[in-house]
Every structure is written in C-alpha cells, then in structure tokens.
Amino acid sequence: MLALTPLYTYANIINTVSGFHIPRCRSYDKKQNSLPLTFLSIMNRKSKTIAVINYGAGNLGSVANALVKLGYSPVVTSSIAEVLNAHAVFLPGVGAGGDTMKSLEVSGMAAAVLKLVELQRPLFAICVGMQVLLSSTEEDGEHRCLGIIPGKVRKLPQGLKVPHMGWNQVRQTVSHPVFGGIPDNTYFYFVHSYYAHPGDSSAVAGVTEYGIEFCSMLIKDNLFATQFHPEKSGEAGLRMYSNFLKYALS
Amino acid sequence: MLTKRIIPCLDVTEGRVVKGTSFTNLRDAGDPVEQAAFYYGEGADELVFLDIGATPEARDTMVHVVEKVARQVFVPLCVGGGLRTIDDVRRMLQAGADKVSINTAAVQNPGLLREGAAIFGRQCMVLAVDARRSGEAAWEVCTHGGRKPTGINVLDWIREAVDLGAGEILLTSWDADGHRSGYDNELNRAVSELVAVPVIASGGAGALDHLYQALSIGKADAVLAASIFHYREYSIRQAKEYLAAKGIPVRLQ
Numbered sequence: 218m219l220a221l222t223p224l225y226t227y228a229n230i231i232n233t234v235s236g237f238h239i240p241r242c243r244s245y246d247k248k249q250n251s252l253p254l255t256f257l258s259i260m261n262r263k264s265k266t267i268a269v270i271n272y273g274a275g276n277l278g279s280v281a282n283a284l285v286k287l288g289y290s291p292v293v294t295s296s297i298a299e300v301l302n303a304h305a306v307f308l309p310g311v312g313a314g315g316d317t318m319k320s321l322e323v324s325g326m327a328a329a330v331l332k333l334v335e336l337q338r339p340l341f342a343i344c345v346g347m348q349v350l351l352s353s354t355e356e357d358g359e360h361r362c363l364g365i366i367p368g369k370v371r372k373l374p375q376g377l378k379v380p381h382m383g384w385n386q387v388r389q390t391v392s393h394p395v396f397g398g399i400p401d402n403t404y405f406y407f408v409h410s411y412y413a414h415p416g417d418s419s420a421v422a423g424v425t426e427y428g429i430e431f432c433s434m435l436i437k438d439n440l441f442a443t444q445f446h447p448e449k450s451g452e453a454g455l456r457m458y459s460n461f462l463k464y465a466l467s
Numbered sequence: 468m469l470t471k472r473i474i475p476c477l478d479v480t481e482g483r484v485v486k487g488t489s490f491t492n493l494r495d496a497g498d499p500v501e502q503a504a505f506y507y508g509e510g511a512d513e514l515v516f517l518d519i520g521a522t523p524e525a526r527d528t529m530v531h532v533v534e535k536v537a538r539q540v541f542v543p544l545c546v547g548g549g550l551r552t553i554d555d556v557r558r559m560l561q562a563g564a565d566k567v568s569i570n571t572a573a574v575q576n577p578g579l580l581r582e583g584a585a586i587f588g589r590q591c592m593v594l595a596v597d598a599r600r601s602g603e604a605a606w607e608v609c610t611h612g613g614r615k616p617t618g619i620n621v622l623d624w625i626r627e628a629v630d631l632g633a634g635e636i637l638l639t640s641w642d643a644d645g646h647r648s649g650y651d652n653e654l655n656r657a658v659s660e661l662v663a664v665p666v667i668a669s670g671g672a673g674a675l676d677h678l679y680q681a682l683s684i685g686k687a688d689a690v691l692a693a694s695i696f697h698y699r700e701y702s703i704r705q706a707k708e709y710l711a712a713k714g715i716p717v718r719l720q
Binding site for chain 2: 278279282283285286311313378379380381382383384385386403404406407408409426427448449450451452453454455
C-alpha cells in the first residue's frame with residue numbers, strides 16, 4: 218500500500234516536468250508513513266490539491282520546498298487541466314515582467330490564471346507573478362499584462378540601489394487571516410526593480426517603503442499577491458503560506 | 468526600512484565546510500547542511516556557499532548539498548565556485564540556489580554575465596571579485612581562487628560587469644581575507660559609490676566592530692563573514708544586536 222505513491226506527487230512532477238531532481242522530503246514521508254493505511258488511501262483520492270504553476274520560469278523549487286516543509290504535497294505542473302482542477306494555486310515569478318507575460322501566454326497559463334480568478338479559486342502570486350496581474354508593465358518597454366488588477370508596473374525611483382534587494386518591512390493596511398500570527402511591520406525578503414502601482418487602492422493589503430511607499434501586497438477576494446518572496450522570508454514567510462492554505466482549503 | 472544583511476559564508480570542499488587564511492591553510496569546520504540550518508535558526512539574512520574545491524566531482528557534491536539545504540532553509544542561497552557555463556548556473560538554480568556568484572569565468576568570458584542575466588534575471592548573477600591591493604586606492608582583479616593576478620583594475624572591471632548584467636557584487640579583499648583585522652573599507656566604499664547594485668563586503672572580519680565599519684565607513688549593503696560565526700565566537704543575533712545598538716538597520720525577530 219505504501220508503495221502506491223500518488224500519481225502526481227511533488228517529486229514525480231519535479232522529476233518529469235521541470236527536469237528538477239529533488240527526492241521527496243523526509244518530513245513528508247514520515248508524516249505519510251505514520252498514517253493508517255485506510256486513511257492514507259482515502260487521503261490520496263480525496264485530499265485537496267495544490268498546484269504550483271510551471272510556465273518555464275520562476276523559482277518553482279523554492280515555493281514547492283516551502284509547501285512541503287509545511288506538510289503539503291504540491292504538484293509543480295505545466296498542465297492547464299491540473300491547474301484548473303487544483304484547490305489552491307501558486308503563481309511564482311522571477312525575472313522580467315515582459316518575458317514572464319510572454320511565457321504565460323505561450324504556455325496557455327495566462328488564460329488559465331484569468332479563469333482561476335473568474336472561478337474565485339484561491340491563488341497566490343509572487344513577485345513578477347504579482348506584477349503580471351496588473352494592466353501593463355513598463356519593464357523593457359511597454360507590455361500588456363493580465364489586467365486583473367487595474368494599474369501599472371513602474372520602475373523604482375532612481376537614487377537608491379536597484380534591485381531593491383534584501384529584507385524590508387510590510388505594513389499591513391488591512392486585517393486578514395493571512396496575516397495571522399505575523400506582527401505588523403514584519404520583515405520579508407524582496408528582490409525587484411519594478412513595483413506594482415494598482416489603480417484600485419481597495420486591493421492594497423500591505424505597503425513597503427523604499428524611496429517611495431509602494432504596494433507590496435494585494436488581496437482581492439481569493440486572489441493574494443506579494444512583491445516579496447514568502448518562500449525566502451524565513452518563518453514569517455512560511456507562516457503566510459500556511460495561513461493562506463488554511464484559508465484556501467477550509 | 469531596508470536592512471543591512473548579515474551573511475555567513477560557508478567555504479565548502481568535497482562536501483565539508485573549511486576555513487583558511489588568504490585562501491590557503493584550510494581547516495575543517497563542519498557539515499554544510501547542518502551549518503546552514505544552524506545559521507538559518509540564528510537569523511542569518513542569507514547564506515553564501517563557495518565551492519573552493521570546484522572540480523567536476525566536487526560540483527556534483529555541491530549540487531546535492533544545495534538541494535538538501537534548500538529543503539530546510541528559507542532564506543536566499545547564493546552558490547559560487549567553479550561555475551563556468553550557463554548550464555552550470557542553471558543546475559545550481561534548479562538545485563535550489565537563488566543566485567550564483569561568478570568570478571574567474573566572468574573574467575575569461577564576460578558574455579556569461581550578459582547571457583545569465585538575460586535568461587535568469589540579473590538578480591541571479593552575482594559578480595565575485597577577489598581584489599588585491601596594487602597601490603594607493605588601486606586594486607587588481609585576481610582569479611583562480613586568488614592565485615592568479617590578471618592586471619585588470621577592479622573598479623573598471625566592476626563597472627563593466629554591472630553594465631553587462633551583474634546584479635550584485637561580492638567583493639573580497641585578498642589582502643584582508645582570513646586575517647581577522649577588518650575589511651578593506653577603502654575598497655568597499657570605492658565600489659559602493661561606483662555602482663548602483665548592492666555590494667557585499669567580504670574578507671577580514673575578526674570582530675563585530677569590523678562588520679559595523681564595513682556597513683558605515685565602507686558603505687556596504689551586506690557583510691559576509693566566516694570564521695567569527697563558524698567557531699561560535701559570535702552568534703548572528705549578537706552581531707545584529709551590536710549593529711542595531713550602533714544605529715544600523717538590521718532584521719531582528
């Protein structure tokens with residue numbers, strides 16, 4: 218029974234789809250082995266799925282590692298069906314906004330993300346993943362983005378070191394369970410040269426100061442987005458992912 | 468407010484952490500995965516791994532170390548040492564590194580920085596420079612783990628490398644490294660004022676005040692240190708508390 222690994226475990230997908238070779242985490246194995254077999258088989262069929270979108274870019278391994286550490290077994294996938302069927306979805310991002318948009322469109326994931334939002338499916342977008350939610354970005358010329366949140370992505374002002382790289386504080390501008398156990402003005406890890414400037418300020422959930430005050434976190438219904446990288450922000454970041462998943466899967 | 472980063476460095480050879488003086492006389496300082504987890508628990512802002520063995524076999528070992536570390540450490544990881552090609556870079560990033568530091572290969576093939584920045588983003592491409600003092604306010608780039616002087620002026624090279632795509636500078640003073648008598652802050656300051664990307668000061672930390680000087684006089688954005696943390700002379704937290712008391716913004720949680 219224990220040999221019947223779920224078809225789309227994190228490790229399988231990592232190995233087959235993205236070329237990563239990361240054996241399954243020990244804590245996850247331990248957890249699974251400690252469960253009674255009958256419960257295990259039920260869980261394999263019925264447990265809620267978490268997808269990390271693989272569109273040929275981004276820090277997929279880091280996001281998946283963080284989720285595994287929290288006891289989940291995410292699938293890292295480039296399958297649109299799998300993304301649309303997941304109960305909670307992560308959209309990672311690293312690199313340039315224009316290139317990211319292009320990869321999302323080429324892979325068909327742009328339409329999938331729009332569909333997820335329409336379905337009110339819990340979605341967590343990170344860094345450039347957040348930026349592409351806006352109407353357009355001025356990175357490397359003007360590029361149209363997904364337009365889920367009205368507004369533009371702009372370059373950080375001159376005079377300070379760019380990229381904005383390191384740990385900075387997030388001031389929480391709304392009260393939400395995703396901030397549970399995370400004090401106001403907690404430090405998170407940032408690395409970016411552009412920032413989201415939403416036209417709709419009602420979606421702003423957190424702001425950060427770097428030369429200017431910019432929107433570092435968005436929440437709109439079941440859509441969550443951070444300019445910072447929770448998966449690289451120590452225990453506070455893990456807590457944020459944990460809060461999101463508890464909220465999303467409840 | 469953006470904080471200054473405190474970065475323990477783990478020099479790794481054949482899967483073990485080692486520590487030496489001016490790049491030689493290596494002593495064993497433990498298991499890299501255990502050390503990384505320990506520093507993460509202590510509040511390190513980031514970790515740097517330098518593979519100083521850097522043979523092809525050592526690189527395989529390093530990939531496995533990075534994979535293991537990435538599963539339990541949730542702060543940025545930078546890996547360097549012997550990376551020569553885009554494929555080498557890709558392999559480390561896929562193993563779980565967030566950035567790679569490139570030294571000799573960038574001097575031999577500056578196009579690697581441009582190509583790496585185009586594919587992975589410039590935030591992934593850290594230029595490592597080993598700088599050897601060659602006169603009054605003048606430094607020479609050394610490659611091959613500090614063994615080979617190149618005749619290239621450090622400031623000229625850094626300016627060019629940032630234009631090409633380097634997103635951060637890991638700046639090691641060859642003269643100060645391992646001597647525990649302080650960073651070369653004239654060097655740190657010259658580079659920090661020269662380029663708009665962050666500068667990590669490295670080489671020479673022997674006391675907490677050295678960290679403070681590199682961040683204040685040297686204007687560095689981050690400080691890297693090895694021996695003061697490895698031999699538990701100071702904890703990361705002690706270092707941060709010391710800096711905070713002197714008015715340096717640090718992450719203390």
